[in-house]
Amino acid sequence: MLAKDIVQAIQAEPLSIWNNNLLNKDYSMAFASDLMSDALAMIQNYPESTILITGLCNSQVLRTAEMLDIEMIIFVRGKKLPEESLEIAAEMGFNIFTTEYTMYETCGILFGKGLGGIRGSHTS
């Protein structure tokens, strides 16, 4: 699913854009969790085509994405990063968005549109 279509589907607002070209990139999977240990454990194989969806909003999310080489992060429930974390975000090179939808709604919408989970492709 193209990043720009993901953004449109959940009416997400950009919080920090590192590379505009990535809006045309095709991401094949998403992983959602508020537990960074889960993200660190589960996202192993294709981080560059996986987006991270989370309700946790602090610099450890950015560190986690950095360790995993994830490019695109979506915060749910309209959460925004504190100013100092946004500065780190710009340095590290992420495209970060926020959506008003809850975690459940965000995942439901994107899954429904064909963005699969990390354990296998979406079938319906």
Place this chain on the structure above:
Amino acid sequence: MAVILHEEFKVERNDYSNAGKISSRVKDFLKQIGVNPKTLRRIAVACYEAEINLVIHSDGGMVYMDVMDDGSIQLTFEDVGPGIPDLEKALTPGFSTASNEARNLGFGAGMGLPNIKRVSDGFDITSSPEGTTLKLSFTDRNE
């Protein structure tokens, strides 16, 4: 086996705002010397979980990174206490004594040590009330 690159970093107890910076530096160093991306990711994940453990569970300590002449990478995490009373329990997925503060960071799920063990090629942990030492090794390979 000789050490060809050595770096060391200090970790302060409860220094939440800097948590992860060491792992970021380690990752940068290893990226620069051309470690394979997948190996690099395994190292980054293990290093970050272990660094967080020092911040949230220990009284502070040191992280040592050694690159050996055979291309393998060793990470050593040495803290000054309070130690882990029951190592077997600590290694059980889901076991955690993390504070609420640590949980607010997104840690404390009790998955750190099991994750570290899974992604590393060598894993050795010893602990006493004087401190815990975790030694990890990684073989760089075209995974």
